Amino acid sequence: xxxxxxxxxxxxxxxxxxxxxxxxxxxxxxxxxxxxxxxxxxxxxxxxxxxxxxxxxxxxxxxxxxxxxxxxxxxxxxxxxxxxxxxxxxxxxxxxxxxxxxxxxxxxxxxxxxxxxxxxxxxxxxxxxxxxxxxxxxxxxxxxxxxxxxxxxxxxxxxxxxxxxxxxxxxxxxxxxxxxxxxxxxxxxxxxxxxxxxxxxxxxxxxxxxxxxxxxxxxxxxxxxxxxxxxxxxxxxxxxxxxxxxxxxxxxxxxxxxxxxxxxxxxxxxxxxxxxxxxxxxxxxxxxxxxxxxxxxxxxxxxxxxxxxxxxxxxxxxxxxxxxxxxxxxxxxxxxxxxxxxxxxxxxxxxxxxxxxxxxxxxxxxxxxxxxxxxxxxxxxxxxxxx
Numbered sequence: 001x002x003x004x005x006x007x008x009x010x011x012x013x014x015x016x017x018x019x020x021x022x023x024x025x026x027x028x029x030x031x032x033x034x035x036x037x038x039x040x041x042x043x044x045x046x047x048x049x050x051x052x053x054x055x056x057x058x059x060x061x062x063x064x065x066x067x068x069x070x071x072x073x074x075x076x077x078x079x080x081x082x083x084x085x086x087x088x089x090x091x092x093x094x095x096x097x098x099x100x101x102x103x104x105x106x107x108x109x110x111x112x113x114x115x116x117x118x119x120x121x122x123x124x125x126x127x128x129x130x131x132x133x134x135x136x137x138x139x140x141x142x143x144x145x146x147x148x149x150x151x152x153x154x155x156x157x158x159x160x161x162x163x164x165x166x167x168x169x170x171x172x173x174x175x176x177x178x179x180x181x182x183x184x185x186x187x188x189x190x191x192x193x194x195x196x197x198x199x200x201x202x203x204x205x206x207x208x209x210x211x212x213x214x215x216x217x218x219x220x221x222x223x224x225x226x227x228x229x230x231x232x233x234x235x236x237x238x239x240x241x242x243x244x245x246x247x248x249x250x251x252x253x254x255x256x257x258x259x260x261x262x263x264x265x266x267x268x269x270x271x272x273x274x275x276x277x278x279x280x281x282x283x284x285x286x287x288x289x290x291x292x293x294x295x296x297x298x299x300x301x302x303x304x305x306x307x308x309x310x311x312x313x314x315x316x317x318x319x320x321x322x323x324x325x326x327x328x329x330x331x332x333x334x335x336x337x338x339x340x341x342x343x344x345x346x347x348x349x350x351x352x353x354x355x356x357x358x359x360x361x362x363x364x365x366x367x368x369x370x371x372x373x374x375x376x377x378x379x380x381x382x383x384x385x386x387x
């Protein structure tokens with residue numbers, strides 16, 4: 001029999017710790033992802049903007065500091081409130097955000113190589129990236145397997161429960177594919193480079209096909225039940241995550257393939273990056289337009305600020321990196337300027353969410369437990385009633 005537990009229920013227990021420690025969920029790592037991608041995308045931007053490199057290093061340092069702080073705080077949380085911490089894995093919404101810590105690790109790791117190598121030195125940057133990529137890949141593969149398993153066997157899922165957060169546990173392997181490709185030049189043997197290349201393509205497949213299935217569920221939920229007019233609406237932007245990251249992954253893998261496989265196969269992988277990337281980019285633009293329209297509609301109804309607002313950052317950022325890859329591979333100015341426009345939008349979204357998060361943290365409202373009913377499904381639009 002399936003069970004449904006929420007953090008609200010467990011928070012009634014009398015464990016030690018401050019209120020902040022009692023509600024330190026894995027979703028907080030989305031702030032590291034959203035900050036780190038600002039540095040990574042900026043470092044790849046195909047424009048020579050004065051001060052951009054220094055800005056990217058500064059943002060990467062901020063993201064690295066946030067990651068270190070959250071790792072320490074999470075360890076303390078598990079030691080002081082283990083029952084609360086374990087409950088997140090059974091929560092109908094929070095459990096899916098266990099995909100955030102692996103992606104945060106790999107985002108900061110890739111940033112060391114892309115944005116901060118001049119500060120750290122190439123050798124240190126590569127070594128740091130290897131460590132964080134390995135940890136992120138292992139934990140990401142675990143989240144991609146364990147969280148869907150719990151969804152299938154333990155959590156009570158309503159017909160209108162699908163939301164963007166369902167993508168979080170299955171996207172980490174795609175991040176492993178795109179960031180792992182950056183490490184191929186630093187593998188000494190040809191066999192080692194080929195193994196890493198094919199492993200990245202395999203992880204691309206894990207994430208891509210799982211994401212397509214979940215996106216179909218999200219589209220269906222929107223069609224039957226609407227967008228819910230709640231803090232869950234920003235999670236619609238998470239759909240851009242696997243789309244943009246997949247374009248980035250095949251693009252970087254295609255560009256590095258010549259280091260690992262024979263020329264004809266490497267050339268085919270390069271062609272695949274364009275033949276796959278452009279159609280997926282087109283769908284990403286459609287989804288971005290729909291998500292923007294639904295977000296504006298919900299903002300007019302005074303959508304409350306929540307940590308889900310970080311969904312406005314990382315998914316947009318990886319769509320920018322995917323667009324940058326297409327600009328490099330096709331040589332078309334339209335993709336160059338689209339990447340610049342996307343980065344400006346990313347910067348604006350990041351500044352808004354970062355400031356709101358900082359203000360909420362000062363007020364003590366950032367780490368409050370979810371209000372009763374926050375994990376209940378969206379209200380039906382009246383076109384279909386499922387029981």
